[in-house]
Amino acid sequence: MSTTFWITIAAAIATYLTRVGGHLVISRFERIHPRVEAGLNAVPAAVLTTLVAPAVLGAGPAEWAALIVAALVALRGGLLSMFLAGAAVLIVARQFTV
Amino acid sequence: MSIEAVTRRSQSGAFWRGARLSLPVIIASGPFSMLFGAIAVDNGFSVFDAFFMSATVYGGASQMVGIELFGHQVAPWLIVLSIFAVNFRHVLYSAAVGRHLAHWPVLQQAAAYFLLTDPQYALTESEGQKGKVSFTWYMGAALSVYVSWIILTALGAFFGKLIPDTKALGIDFLLPIYFLGLVMDFRKRPLWLPIVAVSAVASILAYKFVGSPWHVSLGALAGIALAVILPPHHSGVVPIEDETEMEKLP
Numbered sequence: 001m002s003t004t005f006w007i008t009i010a011a012a013i014a015t016y017l018t019r020v021g022g023h024l025v026i027s028r029f030e031r032i033h034p035r036v037e038a039g040l041n042a043v044p045a046a047v048l049t050t051l052v053a054p055a056v057l058g059a060g061p062a063e064w065a066a067l068i069v070a071a072l073v074a075l076r077g078g079l080l081s082m083f084l085a086g087a088a089v090l091i092v093a094r095q096f097t098v
Numbered sequence: 099m100s101i102e103a104v105t106r107r108s109q110s111g112a113f114w115r116g117a118r119l120s121l122p123v124i125i126a127s128g129p130f131s132m133l134f135g136a137i138a139v140d141n142g143f144s145v146f147d148a149f150f151m152s153a154t155v156y157g158g159a160s161q162m163v164g165i166e167l168f169g170h171q172v173a174p175w176l177i178v179l180s181i182f183a184v185n186f187r188h189v190l191y192s193a194a195v196g197r198h199l200a201h202w203p204v205l206q207q208a209a210a211y212f213l214l215t216d217p218q219y220a221l222t223e224s225e226g227q228k229g230k231v232s233f234t235w236y237m238g239a240a241l242s243v244y245v246s247w248i249i250l251t252a253l254g255a256f257f258g259k260l261i262p263d264t265k266a267l268g269i270d271f272l273l274p275i276y277f278l279g280l281v282m283d284f285r286k287r288p289l290w291l292p293i294v295a296v297s298a299v300a301s302i303l304a305y306k307f308v309g310s311p312w313h314v315s316l317g318a319l320a321g322i323a324l325a326v327i328l329p330p331h332h333s334g335v336v337p338i339e340d341e342t343e344m345e346k347l348p
Contacts (some may be wrong), residue, residue: 004147007174011164012154014182020211022193027200038333039326043194044223045293046321047187048281050301050314051216055274057302063271070275074282082282083122086275090268 062093109234116221116238123217124246126276129269130158131250134165136258138251141169145255152251156244157215158273159311160184184311190318191219198226199236206233213240220280288334289325297321 026032032040056067070086077085131152138148143165155161160181167177191214199207199222210233218240225231284290301317308316325333 002147003174004143004168005150007164007168007177008147008151008154010174010178011151011160011181012156014178015155015157015160015185015188016212018182018185018188019192019214020208022189022191023196023199023207023211024192026193026196034330034335035326038328038330038335039322040194040197041287041333041335042289042293042322042325043190043318044220044284045281045287045290046297046325047190047314047318048216048220048277048284049294049297049321050187050317051277052274052281053298053301053317054305054310054313055271057305059271059274063274066268066271066275067278070278071282074279079119079279079283080122082279083126083272083276086278087268087272090271090275091266094266094268 060097062090062097065093066090109232112232112235113238116235116240117242119221120217120239120242122276122279123243126272127158127217127243128246128250129267129272130162131247132254132258133269134158134161135251135254135256137162138165139255139258141165143168143255145252148255149248149252152248155181156213156247157181157185157188158247163311184314186311187216187314187318188214188219190315190322191216195219195222195226198222198231201230202233210236210240213237213244215240215243216277217280218243220283224283289328289332293321293324296324 026036026040029036052067056064059067066086066089069089070082073085074082134152135145135148138151139145143151151161151164155164163184164177164181167180192211195214199210202210218236221239222231222236225235281294297317297320300320301313304316305313330336
């Protein structure tokens, strides 16, 4: 087997450890402290925000317009409609700014 | 109709309900999957290598980083470490999502954690707010993305040269739009806005001064720290009875 194959296997194991590791650590505790629970409740907003924020800063008017429209649609509609609205605005706005 | 038939029908209903929720995920991640396949072959991977990486690592951003390093002839351990660093945020997902999966048999949990991506985590948290998360629903949402991800990787590897101008089509910015949608999905949670604000500022600062991919973990930890430091009732958590006196102070 090639080096690429073994590197991929090692990377896959390392990745699986990140996906199962948090649960294995937390499940060792019999009772979850309220502050830990408060922290866990904050995970979705905290982590997902970091996947957006730096991209917003490095973007231009077309991307900002797409995000603003998508955010407004998200207040009313579901995930699919907000996503399609944002993508549509992005594609149209890019025709003028790229 | 027998009870068994009813159960089977509601199970397949749950599977397809999960799969339908994943439709935006498939649209948003599909182009990246193909792009990964194309770049991988460009960097000397065989079609099988690219397919195999998508099927086993199954994490878009980390695969892109991995492929980039392969192209630069970096030491193998450094490639693995970099992929680990990019995927480190999953530790937080894993710790938080365990509450919703703990009632399943261990093998089902083990399979579920393998498929725990960013959108899968977000969808599962939303589902958990509404009631119990079923294994069938989870697999409906997760497997539809997984299968499309590995098939599109192979297609991208085969037909990489045919991929059109990705910038004009806006493909490079689809994921931030999608992730914004996931952030918005949790806006009803206590402390949502303060957490988002703190994580946003912290991740931008970390991006500038520490560098990628650490801005993800550092930015997230800042937002989580805010929720931990504030008294738990701000987060909608009922304090346990036998707290120490220190913690009862305002």
